Structures are given as structure tokens and as C-alpha cells.
Amino acid sequence: MIPAFTGEQIRAAEAPLLERGEGDRLMAKAAYGLAQHTLRALRERNGRTYGTRVVALIGPGNNGGDALFALAKLAARGVAAHAIQLTQRIHEAGAAELKRAGGVVLEKDSPEAQRAIAAADVIIDAALGTGATGGMSLPEVPRDARVIACDVPSGLHAGTGRVAPETIRADLTVTFGALKSGLVVGRGPEYAGRVEVIDIGLGDHLGAPDLYVVESADVVDALPRLERNANKYSRGVLGLVAGSAQYPGAAILSARAAVNAGVGMLRTIADGLTAELLATEVPESVAHHGALPANLNGSGSRDNGLSRITAWALGPGIGEDKQQQANVESALKTGLPVVADASALPYVTPSSGGSHVVLTPHLGELERMLTAAGLRVSRDDIEADPVRWARWAAVSYNSVVLFKGPSTIVCSPEGFTWVNTNSTPALATAGSGDVLTGLIGALLSAWDTQRPVNDLAKLAAAAAFLHGQVGIDLERRSSFGATALAEHIGSPLV
Numbered sequence: 182m183i184p185a186f187t188g189e190q191i192r193a194a195e196a197p198l199l200e201r202g203e204g205d206r207l208m209a210k211a212a213y214g215l216a217q218h219t220l221r222a223l224r225e226r227n228g229r230t231y232g233t234r235v236v237a238l239i240g241p242g243n244n245g246g247d248a249l250f251a252l253a254k255l256a257a258r259g260v261a262a263h264a265i266q267l268t269q270r271i272h273e274a275g276a277a278e279l280k281r282a283g284g285v286v287l288e289k290d291s292p293e294a295q296r297a298i299a300a301a302d303v304i305i306d307a308a309l310g311t312g313a314t315g316g317m318s319l320p321e322v323p324r325d326a327r328v329i330a331c332d333v334p335s336g337l338h339a340g341t342g343r344v345a346p347e348t349i350r351a352d353l354t355v356t357f358g359a360l361k362s363g364l365v366v367g368r369g370p371e372y373a374g375r376v377e378v379i380d381i382g383l384g385d386h387l388g389a390p391d392l393y394v395v396e397s398a399d400v401v402d403a404l405p406r407l408e409r410n411a412n413k414y415s416r417g418v419l420g421l422v423a424g425s426a427q428y429p430g431a432a433i434l435s436a437r438a439a440v441n442a443g444v445g446m447l448r449t450i451a452d453g454l455t456a457e458l459l460a461t462e463v464p465e466s467v468a469h470h471g472a473l474p475a476n477l478n479g480s481g482s483r484d485n486g487l488s489r490i491t492a493w494a495l496g497p498g499i500g501e502d503k504q505q506q507a508n509v510e511s512a513l514k515t516g517l518p519v520v521a522d523a524s525a526l527p528y529v530t531p532s533s534g535g536s537h538v539v540l541t542p543h544l545g546e547l548e549r550m551l552t553a554a555g556l557r558v559s560r561d562d563i564e565a566d567p568v569r570w571a572r573w574a575a576v577s578y579n580s581v582v583l584f585k586g587p588s589t590i591v592c593s594p595e596g597f598t599w600v601n602t603n604s605t606p607a608l609a610t611a612g613s614g615d616v617l618t619g620l621i622g623a624l625l626s627a628w629d630t631q632r633p634v635n636d637l638a639k640l641a642a643a644a645a646f647l648h649g650q651v652g653i654d655l656e657r658r659s660s661f662g663a664t665a666l667a668e669h670i671g672s673p674l675v
């Protein structure tokens with residue numbers, strides 16, 4: 182897990198060090214890291230560093246100071262180093278150091294500045310860092326220059342990932358002290374490019390992080406282990422309430438994903454065309470036809486095998502089907518672990534939620550969930566601060582909320598947050614969410630309900646990582662679609 186912090190948290194961690202007069206040392210470390218990465222980018226782009234051209238856009242604060250000191254180091258290595266002064270005031274000591282090293286400071290609107298920008302091999306964006314309050318007018322940068330953002334792309338909010346309109350897209354962001362949340366959620370990944378973290382020695386001053394980014398090692402920890410003496414029932418039986426006359430395909434995708442993820446047994450609750458298709462397309466599934474008993478915990482369920490179900494996956498493709506909606510309600514009443522998606526989400530209430538429930542809304546579904554919980558919120562509000570609203574949903578529904586999108590945000594009702602960025606836009610295809618529901622369902626069927634809710638959230642985040650990894654693998658092989666995704670969903674597990 183990679184911890185990530187808001188801009189305020191980083192500034193709070195820096196504060197005691199600044200009070201002790203260590204500001205220059207911190208800035209020197211940041212500048213050194215920025216200079217090293219700029220040299221690497223120059224070598225990659227030009228095959229050399231000597232005689233290359235670097236321009237830095239310099240704002241009024243310490244972010245500009247970092248870049249001025251970095252430029253001075255580059256000038257000393259034979260790089261033509263130009264600082265473009267965007268504001269009346271810039272970091273004085275940094276500017277003096279740059280001039281001493283042979284670099285140049287240019288006025289923003291001067292013809293020299295425009296020529297330097299047009300000829301730059303690398304542009305460092307150091308207009309604003311964590312001290313930004315909104316955006317700033319920034320010059321246009323040529324398309325073929327590599328852009329390196331200093332700490333955060335200027336205009337990107339370090340905590341939320343919200344961007345001001347003039348924010349420049351970076352190829353690389355060299356960030357100081359620790360990862361910033363805004364680089365991994367919202368529009369952050371789109372604007373930050375690759376992210377490199379430079380340790381500037383904040384160490385113990387950093388408190389509890391804002392969130393954690395999931396890595397492959399976390400996935401191994403979160404997944405259930407296959408016991409040597411396992412049998413199909415002990416491995417877990419997933420009840421899948423999915424599909425309708427209108428959307429039978431969603432049930433096939435979820436079912437196939439659950440089987441390929443290694444569920445012990447899959448019981449599908451479906452009728453009509455969905456049931457017929459499941460019988461041929463997913464022969465491993467065991468069908469239950471007709472309505473579920475309203476009281477599944479009662480003795481009536483013993484004979485039909487429903488009592489063996491250990492977890493539920495609810496919602497893919499049930500649409501407006503009244504019987505499937507009633508089945509969702511019956512399943513929710515069992516108190517078993519549940520993953521609820523799509524049309525099942527409206528049936529989850531704060532009282533049916535709990536430490537065994539995972540809700541998987543996309544943006545529109547999250548908006549509806551929050552509105553139903555009495556919160557006044559628009560899609561724009563959610564997009565501007567997705568972590569905040571995913572947390573509200575987790576607390577309001579007392580459940581794990583996995584908010585799907587380019588970055589998937591998983592919140593536990595206890596306030597912890599995990600983010601999966603291991604993904605690809607190729608996953609933005611109809612049915613890929615159904616596959617995720619089947620995968621989570623399979624993992625939930627082996628879930629030990631005594632474990633804490635934060636572990637359940639980690640399991641859901643691990644599932645998002647695996648789902649993303651399969652997407653990435655398939656994208657490379659050029660065949661893509663939710664069917665291929667479901668077929669390969671187990672591949673990272675073996």
C-alpha cells in the first residue's frame with residue numbers, strides 16, 4: 182500500500198521542520214530530486230543532457246523556489262536553463278542561485294520567454310504547488326516538449342484531484358515528501374502522468390495518511406487461501422441474483438467471472454431466457470428457478486440447497502424485473518456477505534447495510550445513493566471531490582463502498598480509504614462492471630464474517646486491482662470486451 186496525503190497534511194508535516202529552520206534543507210532535497218529526474222528525461226528524449234534546453238515556469242512560492250534551485254543544478258551540467266517569471270515576486274535565493282550558475286530569468290510576456298518556451302526540450306511546471314488557491318494564468322506549452330510538474334501540476338488540487346481549466350498536463354510529476362491524494366484520484370492521474378516520490382525527510386512528521394493506493398503485494402494478502410482439504414461447499418457458495426428478460430447477458434458475465442475466479446459453487450437465481458443461457462454458457466452454475474423464499478433463513482430453504490449459500494452477488498442486469506427485485510430483498514434479509522451492484526443498489530438501506538456489505542456504484546449510481554440518503558449532491562460535486570463523497574456513502578449506508586471509475590475508490594464505514602489506479606480506459610466497456618461483481622462475489626463467498634470491515638474493504642480494493650490487471654493484460658493482446666474479461670478474470674489468481 183502506498184500512503185497518500187492531502188496538501189494540508191504535507192504542509193502540517195513540514196511545519197515543525199520549517200520552525201526548526203530546516204526549510205532550506207528540505208528545498209535542497211526537493212530540488213536535487215527534480216533535477217535528477219529532469220536529467221533523466223533529457224537523456225531519454227535527446228540522448229544527452231549537455232546543450233539541451235530546459236524552461237521552468239516559476240510562480241511566487243516555494244514550489245517556484247524548488248524549480249529555481251533545480252534549474253541552477255541543470256545549468257551547472259551544461260543545460261541551457263531558463264526561468265520564466267510568472268509573478269512579480271519569486272523565490273529570491275533560488276533566482277540568485279540560478280543566475281550564479283549561468284541560468285537566465287525571463288519576464289513572462291517577453292519575446293525571449295516565448296522563444297525559450299518554443300525551443301524547450303523539457304518544461305518544468307513550477308507555477309503553484311500545495312499552496313495554490315485556484316488556478317493561475319499559464320503560458321501555452323509546445324506539444325512536443327516533455328512536461329515535468331514540480332510537486333503537483335499547477336492548478337491541480339493536491340487533495341481532491343480537481344483541476345483548474347488552465348492546468349498543464351504533465352508527462353511526469355516529481356512530488357516531494359509523500360504521494361499526494363490529488364495525484365491518484367479525480368482528474369489527477371490524467372494531469373500528473375507518471376509520478377515519482379522524492380523523500381525529503383518528513384518521516385515521522387507525516388501522520389495517518391488520507392488514503393492508500395493498492396499495490397500487487399496487497400492483493401496477495403487480501404485474497405482467501407485455498408485449503409488443501411477444501412471441498413466445493415467449504416470454498417464458498419455464491420448466490421447470484423442477476424439477469425432479466427431485458428438484460429440476460431449481464432448474468433452470464435457475472436456468472437462466468439465468478440466461476441473463473443474460483444468460486445466453490447455458483448447458484449444462479451434466474452428464470453426464462455437468462456436461465457436457458459446460463460445452462461449452456463456457464464454449465465458450472467447450478468440454477469434456482471422461481472422466486473426465492475421471502476424468509477431464506479427459515480427451514481423451507483434446506484431442501485433446495487439455498488441454505489448452503491455463503492454470500493450473494495446482487496443486481497447485474499435485473500433491470501425492472503419485479504421477481505428479481507423481490508429476490509434481492511430476500512437475499513439482503515439473510516445477513517450474509519453481499520456485493521450489490523446496479524439495480525440492486527436502491528434496495529440497500531442503512532439498516533440492511535453492515536460490515537458484510539460491499540456496494541459498487543458508478544458515478545450516476547453514487548449520486549442516486551447519496552440523494553436517497555438525504556444528501557444534496559450533484560455529479561459535478563462528486564467529480565470535484567470523489568473521495569469525500571465515497572466516504573459519505575460508506576458512512577451513510579454503513580457499508581463498504583467501491584466507487585467505480587478511472588480510479589476506483591474503496592471506502593470503509595470506519596473512514597479508511599483505498600484507491601486502485603491499476604486500470605485502463607479499455608475497461609470502460611459495457612459489462613465490465615458485471616464482471617467485477619462476479620469476481621467480488623466469488624471472493625466474498627469464502628469471506629470469514631468475523632473479520633473486520635476494513636479487511637473487507639481491502640478485499641474489494643484487491644478485486645478492483647485484479648480486474649484492472651486483467652484489463653491491462655488483455656489490452657496488450659488487443660482482444661477486448663467484457664466476455665474476454667470474464668474469461669480471463671481468474672488469470673492473476675493462478
Ligand SMILES: NC(=O)C1=CN([C@@H]2O[C@H](COP(=O)(O)OP(=O)(O)OC[C@H]3O[C@@H](n4cnc5c(N)ncnc54)[C@H](OP(=O)(O)O)[C@@H]3O)[C@@H](O)[C@H]2O)[C@@H](O)CC1
Nearest residue numbers: 207208211242243244309310311312313314315316317332
Ligand atoms: N514548505 C517548504 O518548506 C517546502 C515546500 N516545498 C515546495 O513548496 C511548495 C509549497 O510552497 P508554498 O507554500 O510557497 O506554495 P506554492 O504552491 O509554491 O505557492 C503559493 C504562493 O502562490 C500564491 N498563490 C496561490 N494561489 C495562487 C493563484 N491562483 N494565483 C497566483 N498566486 C497564487 C500564494 O500567495 P497568496 O495567495 O497566499 O498570497 C503563495 O505566495 C510545495 O508544493 C513544494 O513544491 C518543498 O520545497 C519542500 C519544502
Ligand SMILES: Nc1ncnc2c1ncn2[C@@H]1O[C@H](COP(=O)(O)OP(=O)(O)O)[C@@H](O)[C@H]1O
Nearest residue numbers: 543585586587605606608609611612613614615
Ligand atoms: N476510464 C476508465 N479507466 C479505467 N477503468 C475504467 C474507466 N471507466 C470505467 N472503468 C472501470 O470499468 C468498470 C465499469 O463498470 P460499470 O460502470 O458498472 O459498467 P457496466 O455497468 O457496463 O458493467 C469499472 O470497474 C470501472 O472502474
